[in-house]
Amino acid sequence: MVKRPTIADIATRAGVSTGAVSYALNGRPGVSPATRDKILAIAAEIGWRPSIAARSLAGARVHAVGLIIARPARVLGMEPFFMQFISGVESVLSANRTALLLQVVPDHDAADEAVRFWWAERRIDGVLVTDLWAKDQRPELLAELGIPGVIVGRPRDGLDLPAVWSDDAAAVESVVDYLVALGHRRIARVAGLPSLEHTQVRTAAFHAAAERHGLESAPVISTDYTWEEGTQATRKLLTSIDRPTAITYDNDVMAVAALSVAHELAISVPEQLSIVAGDDSQLCLVQHPSVTALARDIVGYGARVAQAMLDLVSDGTTTAQQVPTGTLVPRASTAAAPH
Amino acid sequence: MVKRPTIADIATRAGVSTGAVSYALNGRPGVSPATRDKILAIAAEIGWRPSIAARSLAGARVHAVGLIIARPARVLGMEPFFMQFISGVESVLSANRTALLLQVVPDHDAADEAVRFWWAERRIDGVLVTDLWAKDQRPELLAELGIPGVIVGRPRDGLDLPAVWSDDAAAVESVVDYLVALGHRRIARVAGLPSLEHTQVRTAAFHAAAERHGLESAPVISTDYTWEEGTQATRKLLTSIDRPTAITYDNDVMAVAALSVAHELAISVPEQLSIVAGDDSQLCLVQHPSVTALARDIVGYGARVAQAMLDLVSDGTTTAQQVPTGTLVPRASTAAAPH
DNA sequence: CTTTTCTACTTAAACACTTAAGTAGAGTCG
DNA sequence: CGACTCTACTTAAGTGTTTAAGTAGAAAAG
Numbered sequence: 001m002v003k004r005p006t007i008a009d010i011a012t013r014a015g016v017s018t019g020a021v022s023y024a025l026n027g028r029p030g031v032s033p034a035t036r037d038k039i040l041a042i043a044a045e046i047g048w049r050p051s052i053a054a055r056s057l058a059g060a061r062v063h064a065v066g067l068i069i070a071r072p073a074r075v076l077g078m079e080p081f082f083m084q085f086i087s088g089v090e091s092v093l094s095a096n097r098t099a100l101l102l103q104v105v106p107d108h109d110a111a112d113e114a115v116r117f118w119w120a121e122r123r124i125d126g127v128l129v130t131d132l133w134a135k136d137q138r139p140e141l142l143a144e145l146g147i148p149g150v151i152v153g154r155p156r157d158g159l160d161l162p163a164v165w166s167d168d169a170a171a172v173e174s175v176v177d178y179l180v181a182l183g184h185r186r187i188a189r190v191a192g193l194p195s196l197e198h199t200q201v202r203t204a205a206f207h208a209a210a211e212r213h214g215l216e217s218a219p220v221i222s223t224d225y226t227w228e229e230g231t232q233a234t235r236k237l238l239t240s241i242d243r244p245t246a247i248t249y250d251n252d253v254m255a256v257a258a259l260s261v262a263h264e265l266a267i268s269v270p271e272q273l274s275i276v277a278g279d280d281s282q283l284c285l286v287q288h289p290s291v292t293a294l295a296r297d298i299v300g301y302g303a304r305v306a307q308a309m310l311d312l313v314s315d316g317t318t319t320a321q322q323v324p325t326g327t328l329v330p331r332a333s334t335a336a337a338p339h
Numbered sequence: 340m341v342k343r344p345t346i347a348d349i350a351t352r353a354g355v356s357t358g359a360v361s362y363a364l365n366g367r368p369g370v371s372p373a374t375r376d377k378i379l380a381i382a383a384e385i386g387w388r389p390s391i392a393a394r395s396l397a398g399a400r401v402h403a404v405g406l407i408i409a410r411p412a413r414v415l416g417m418e419p420f421f422m423q424f425i426s427g428v429e430s431v432l433s434a435n436r437t438a439l440l441l442q443v444v445p446d447h448d449a450a451d452e453a454v455r456f457w458w459a460e461r462r463i464d465g466v467l468v469t470d471l472w473a474k475d476q477r478p479e480l481l482a483e484l485g486i487p488g489v490i491v492g493r494p495r496d497g498l499d500l501p502a503v504w505s506d507d508a509a510a511v512e513s514v515v516d517y518l519v520a521l522g523h524r525r526i527a528r529v530a531g532l533p534s535l536e537h538t539q540v541r542t543a544a545f546h547a548a549a550e551r552h553g554l555e556s557a558p559v560i561s562t563d564y565t566w567e568e569g570t571q572a573t574r575k576l577l578t579s580i581d582r583p584t585a586i587t588y589d590n591d592v593m594a595v596a597a598l599s600v601a602h603e604l605a606i607s608v609p610e611q612l613s614i615v616a617g618d619d620s621q622l623c624l625v626q627h628p629s630v631t632a633l634a635r636d637i638v639g640y641g642a643r644v645a646q647a648m649l650d651l652v653s654d655g656t657t658t659a660q661q662v663p664t665g666t667l668v669p670r671a672s673t674a675a676a677p678h
Numbered sequence: 679c680t681t682t683t684c685t686a687c688t689t690a691a692a693c694a695c696t697t698a699a700g701t702a703g704a705g706t707c708g
Numbered sequence: 709c710g711a712c713t714c715t716a717c718t719t720a721a722g723t724g725t726t727t728a729a730g731t732a733g734a735a736a737a738g
Contacts (some may be wrong), residue, residue: 014684016687016688017687018688019688019689020686020687020688023686028685029685030685031685031686031687032685032686032687035686035687056693057693057695058692058693058694059693329686
């Protein structure tokens with residue numbers, strides 16, 4: 001067990017006090033360039049790394065941020081979103097020597113508790129809030145406890161927490177516009193968890209677009225994003241009296257599940273039914289027919305969120321920023337509406 | 340900004356010293372049951388949580404473990420394995436009030452550096468080592484630095500690090516046996532990253548099984564687990580002179596990609612070609628035909644690994660244990676070999 | 679030449695725990 | 709009854725950093 005070098009070791013070797021070493025190492029004024037270089041050189045030579053415990057105790061940042069994911073395991077496994085999002089977050093964090101604490105919890109209350117605990121234990125400098133649901137109290141909780149947080153979603157009025165979001169409404173509109181341009185007049189939407197804020201935003205945008213175009217019908221069915229519920233919803237839609245000629249899905253798993261249901265009911269895609277997936281991944285590419293999807297740069301999204309977090313904890317910047325809207329990638333699952 | 344309660348606060352209210360409070364809170368002897376209960380009650384009442392920083396500084400555990408994933412983002416996004424594995428790990432860790440530090444790095448060196456840093460910064464009690472490659476030096480690195488680690492894979496000779504692994508060889512054998520029973524004599528294998536230890540174990544088992552059955556041909560092609568390379572490998576195999584009648588893949592993404600290639604080459608599945616996926620997920624279920632796969636309880640695997648880690652750091656237990664081998668789930672992509 | 683200001687430090691307290699060592703008082707034993 | 713052992717504590721040192729406050733010496737200002 002090797003003894004960890006401390007700033008005291010550096011101080012001894014440099015012939016200065018630990019205070020001076022601390023200032024030098026943290027890039028603060030109060031040391032001459034010559035001394036600073038000497039200290040930096042010694043630190044590098046003996047492989048010094050700060051003890052975050054000591055730092056944290058002394059009231060400084062712990063250089064760690066938390067991410068809590070409130071979804072059941074089986075859903076997570078199939079959703080490419082989170083893993084890509086995490087990759088993006090990580091790319092920025094690790095470049096800035098900041099750790100990511102991850103917790104997967106089953107529900108909202110557990111998520112709240114996890115944040116409280118992490119903060120009480122001084123484990124994190126801030127938290128990334130994803131999957132905002134409609135009446136989500138987390139922004140208020142963070143504000144109340146004074147926890148720096150970045151909202152992955154629309155900014156909350158009255159709270160100056162930074163937010164990073166993508167314009168879901170515009171994305172949904174572009175999909176509807178596209179389908180209408182192909183001649184579809186009966187378009188359905190299979191939505192994700194109805195409690196999530198962005199699901200509600202998308203559904204509202206869908207209704208608005210449908211009204212604007214004067215569509216014949218525009219039913220919406222909510223699901224939990226799983227293959228099972230996607231299948232059920234699709235079956236219900238395709239066996240209804242005036243069945244839609246196009247269906248949009250809130251993720252890729254359900255859109256692919258729809259392909260199976262169409263096959264089962266002998267409804268050909270895209271001749272009799274057009275299908276659009278709300279997330280893009282290899283899953284859409286690998287199908288027959290390949291699935292038209294709304295492609296987003298999720299890794300980049302994660303990176304932006306992480307950067308917002310770092311800005312927030314380093315200088316308190318709380319800007320709301322929008323990431324580019326997804327672009328529709330037309331593939332073989334969409335075509336002109338049957339007349 | 341609320342003032343955090345400390346053990347000093349508890350001590351004052353209980354009328355004892357901080358030392359006594361510490362003993363009581365940590366379940367150590369030296370306090371009477373009455374005093375202990377009183378202290379516990381006060382702690383709960385004022386919402387005390389330990390400062391891991393102070394704990395860590397004083398030399399105790401930090402109640403956090405690290406997991407480093409060395410894979411590029413685009414691969415991770417599509418692989419259901421890691422997210423499920425993490426869910427499993429998390430379920431055990433969070434039940435034991437232990438945090439998970441996650442880092443996604445591009446290569447081996449970065450992984451080593453990340454471990455060193457975390458350890459030097461006293462951020463973790465131990466580390467989970469996944470994706471062991473053939474000449475992996477990480478077990479030795481951990482032993483050398485005295486870092487508690489659990490190996491997700493075969494135990495290393497000479498090092499007493501606990502290991503949790505699944506018998507890949509037996510799984511591969513069962514697949515070959517199954518295909519041979521269906522009459523296949525030309526079976527190919529599309530492997531994952533050749534540098535990974537379990538890929539080598541599987542390939543060796545595949546060769547052994549092929550020899551045992553006296554197969555006509557048993558080619559192996561290595562890939563990086565992506566859809567692209569799976570497609571290429573499949574195309575190469577299916578356009579060769581004595582093309583295989585069955586192909587096994589090291590994950591599900593590539594097996595599904597194979598379906599596309601077979602379609603493209605007008606080779607019907609399963610009549611002319613049987614396909615087996617090495618991992619099971621909704622992806623396999625959603626296809627036409629649905630894909631026969633080797634199903635494993637990945638969430639359970641993660642849970643076992645996490646438990647081994649907790650055992651290791653709490654009482655130094657270093658047992659090697661095996662998780663159940665995957666079971667073959669026959670679906671529509673496999674059938675009797677064409678004669 | 680004295681006073682002031684600045685630079686480049688040093689000193690020491692604070693952070694919230696853990697734990698080895700010490701101790702007072704009660705009970706046990708011969 | 710004195711010596712010993714327990715129990716249930718207390719005391720205080722130690723952990724590695726940050727940072728406010730202090731200081732010595734040099735340079736600048738008057």
